[in-house]
Amino acid sequence: MQRDWFALVDCNSFYASCEQLFRPDLQGKPVIVLSNNDGCIVAASPEAKALGLTTGQPLFLVEEIIKANSVTVFSSNYELYGDISRRVVDVLRSFAQQLEVYSIDESFLTLPPLPEDQLKKLALQIRCAVRKLVGVPVCVGIAPTKVLAKLSNRHAKETQLHSAGVFVMPPNPELRLPFLQAIPVEKVWGIAAGLSSRLIKFGIRSAAGLALANTLLIRKLGGVVLQRIALELRGLPCIELDDYPAPRKSILSSRSFGSLVYNLPPLEEAVCSYTSRAAEKLRAQRSVCSAIEVFITTNPYRKNLPQYRNSSIEHLPEPASDTPTLCAAARRALARIWHEGFAYHKAGVILWGILPAAALNLPLFPPAISNRTKRDALMAALDTINRKFGRGTIRIASSGIQQTWQMRRTQRSPRYTTCWEELPIVSAKPYPTHPSRLPSKTLSPPK
DNA sequence: TCTGGGGTCCTAGGACCC
DNA sequence: TCTGGGGTCCTAGGACCC
Numbered sequence: 001m002q003r004d005w006f007a008l009v010d011c012n013s014f015y016a017s018c019e020q021l022f023r024p025d026l027q028g029k030p031v032i033v034l035s036n037n038d039g040c041i042v043a044a045s046p047e048a049k050a051l052g053l054t055t056g057q058p059l060f061l062v063e064e065i066i067k068a069n070s071v072t073v074f075s076s077n078y079e080l081y082g083d084i085s086r087r088v089v090d091v092l093r094s095f096a097q098q099l100e101v102y103s104i105d106e107s108f109l110t111l112p113p114l115p116e117d118q119l120k121k122l123a124l125q126i127r128c129a130v131r132k133l134v135g136v137p138v139c140v141g142i143a144p145t146k147v148l149a150k151l152s153n154r155h156a157k158e159t160q161l162h163s164a165g166v167f168v169m170p171p172n173p174e175l176r177l178p179f180l181q182a183i184p185v186e187k188v189w190g191i192a193a194g195l196s197s198r199l200i201k202f203g204i205r206s207a208a209g210l211a212l213a214n215t216l217l218i219r220k221l222g223g224v225v226l227q228r229i230a231l232e233l234r235g236l237p238c239i240e241l242d243d244y245p246a247p248r249k250s251i252l253s254s255r256s257f258g259s260l261v262y263n264l265p266p267l268e269e270a271v272c273s274y275t276s277r278a279a280e281k282l283r284a285q286r287s288v289c290s291a292i293e294v295f296i297t298t299n300p301y302r303k304n305l306p307q308y309r310n311s312s313i314e315h316l317p318e319p320a321s322d323t324p325t326l327c328a329a330a331r332r333a334l335a336r337i338w339h340e341g342f343a344y345h346k347a348g349v350i351l352w353g354i355l356p357a358a359a360l361n362l363p364l365f366p367p368a369i370s371n372r373t374k375r376d377a378l379m380a381a382l383d384t385i386n387r388k389f390g391r392g393t394i395r396i397a398s399s400g401i402q403q404t405w406q407m408r409r410t411q412r413s414p415r416y417t418t419c420w421e422e423l424p425i426v427s428a429k430p431y432p433t434h435p436s437r438l439p440s441k442t443l444s445p446p447k
Numbered sequence: 448t449c450t451g452g453g454g455t456c457c458t459a460g461g462a463c464c465c
Numbered sequence: 466t467c468t469g470g471g472g473t474c475c476t477a478g479g480a481c482c483c
Contacts, residue, residue: 035451042451042483058450076451103483192481225457225481252453259448301450348452408449455482464473 002113003237007142008149009092009126011085012157012165014105015043017136018084019074022416022424030071034059037256037407038075075409083417087134095126098243108146108241116168123166143169146239147232148176150189151207155179173235180208180233190229195222207233247285247354253278254348257405260299261344267296268331269400274349275330276399279323280391282351283383288319288360290353292326294333299345310337319355322375323382323396326351331398390419 011017015033020026030048032041041062044053051069053062059073066073085104093099096109111122123140130138139160141153148169156167170176186196188207198221199205204213210226211233218230228238253274261267271294282289295311314333320326330349386393414422 037449037451039450056450060449063449106483190481194480222480223457248454250454254452256451299450346451407451453483455480457480458478460476462473462475465471 003144004097004113005111005119005142005144006146006149006237006241007096007109007111007123007126007140008102008146008153009088009107009109009130009138009140010153010157011088011105011130012137012139013043013045013049014085014136015074015076015081016045016048018081019072019077019413020045021084021135022413023072026072030069031074032066032071033074033076034411036076036409037258038410039256042076073411075412077412077415079415079418080413084134084136088130088136088138091130091133092126095122095129098241100242101245108149110241111142116171119168120166123168124164127165137165139165141167141169144171144235145232145237146241147189147229148235151180151183151187154187176235177208177211180211181206183207185210188229188233190225195226198222247287247356248281249354251278251281251289251351251354252348253281254295254346255407256346257344258408259405261405262342264334264338264340266400266405267338267344267347268334268398269403270347270405271330271334271349272327272396273399273403274347275327276323276396277391278349278351279321279326279379280383280386282321282354283379286357287354288321288357289316289326289351290319290355291315291351292329292333293350293352294330294337294347295350296334296337296344296347298342302343302345305343306341308339308342312336313352319353319360321357322379325375327396327398 016031019031019033026045028047029045030051030053031045032048032053033043034040035042038059040059041053041055041057044055048071051065051071053065053071059066065071081104089099089101089107092107092109095111097112098110100108102108109126111119114122119142123142126140127138130136139153139156141149141151141156143149143152152167152169156163156165159167169179183206185191185199185205185207186193188210191199191210199210202213202217202221204210210218210230213230215227215230218227222229231238255270255274257270261270275292278292291313293311293313295309297309298305298307300307312333314329316325316329334347382394386395414424416422416424
């Protein structure tokens, strides 16, 4: 029986593409997007990559390249990227039997068992549809397994000029072998520095080497995880499509501060603010949590300053999801670990012991209007208002007003598609009579 | 001066149970 | 005098992903 195929659709330099989408003047130019707090590069357009700018580089190390080449720099704008991502997924759904949103810029699709040429045609249609309906470029890799689809997509990206950004892995394993031989083992999905150095010690250097390696050796070097990867490389699907993601088992919210924090009050504000965000995510998946962990840390890169990091877990008397209860618990945990005399650089909270809210054991004879009912109603109202008018429209007072610890986002673009005040303005000019006088597009951010 | 944030899965080892 | 074997659950830590 012929099996379905897997397609991996991956947006090219996604965050940079989102920025270019509303700034046509930046098409074909070097653009980078920074991590939270404007710290590292998290996305670079192909033109920026050509200058040597890559994901993960700290900004301050590449300032000269940026200045010398007039690279356009953006702070991250997750409101925008999240919205564009949803639009891409909407388009992809119309092509897929099943779809798994793997990350903000990647989705796996299952496709029916079609001949190779038809698969390629379908891949081209997907690519064109996303480009036309949303506006961002994507590459499509198709293969019999997810691990091979990842490699296929990588190949499509690397050979975009003559592959048109799509690639279908040959169905015949023997024809795939030369392709796999050219791929270094550390480029395979699921194999990072630790595993690859162990594999290389045993002479397994390429994807083909891993596909053909002895099963016992694979098991010894990387357990069942590596074995699954090896089988997938041989074309045997072991990693299923996850089209109904389970609710999160832990929820983390953390940030580095815009500047170092020395005192307890601003640290409490930050912890309450992150707790509010985590609680919001918790309620969005209709769950409650049983414990909350708070962690704080100094800046590990500042070797000249005294270093300290610690965390503490506060167990709740009964599972909860309301912001005031969780904030109170978080502050108790923070009080246990805070020490004077350190320059704090980052804090965060993690919600543990997550259960469906519906599974809560309620008292046998609850009062007509319990405290829980009131809290649930209050939180539902708060979430509704914040969804409608923007995150943080209503927030708990202990998360602070000034928020001096807030992260830096000095170069953020407008939230073009999710905020009424920041909608792009398109200005039209009288149509010129001669083609040589066609104006460049004048889509511009609002002033 | 300046170095992100948010997850998952697996394994080993200990506690505990019958 | 003789003191097993097999299972589950939980947790911490590691490795990996984007």
